[in-house]
Amino acid sequence: xxxxxxxxxxSFIILLCVSIYKDLSKDIYFLSEVPNNPTVAQLxxxxxxxKVKVEQGETLLSIVENINRNNTDQLDIQKxxxxxxxxxxxxxxxxxxxxxxxxxxxxxx
Numbered sequence: 179x180x181x182x183x184x185x186x187x188x189s190f191i192i193l194l195c196v197s198i199y200k201d202l203s204k205d206i207y208f209l210s211e212v213p214n215n216p217t218v219a220q221l222x223x224x225x226x227x228x229k230v231k232v233e234q235g236e237t238l239l240s241i242v243e244n245i246n247r248n249n250t251d252q253l254d255i256q257k258x259x260x261x262x263x264x265x266x267x268x269x270x271x272x273x274x275x276x277x278x279x280x281x282x283x284x285x286x287x
Contacts, residue, residue: 227281
């Protein structure tokens with residue numbers, strides 16, 4: 179086996195392990211588990227939430243589209259904004275802090 183093949187296989191294995199670790203380390207919460215949220219009872223049957231760390235250049239809509247890849251056709255911007263504000267009442271959806279964790283709606287439809 180050539181050196182290039184060995185390096186390629188090793189790189190693939192490392193990337194696979196990192197990918198699996200990142201997937202398993204994401205926190206998924208149902209609305210009933212979100213702390214200090216007065217609107218949990220009203221929204222709990224509509225969607226669940228996922229805790230995501232905001233990276234540089236990401237916006238509320240880009241994150242919601244990314245975590246709801248199968249449902250991007252049915253996403254309504256106003257509903258996303260309203261749901262995000264209900265989940266994170268003290269957060270300005272237009273000014274998310276890079277490196278901070280927020281709860282985002284995870285639509286199951």
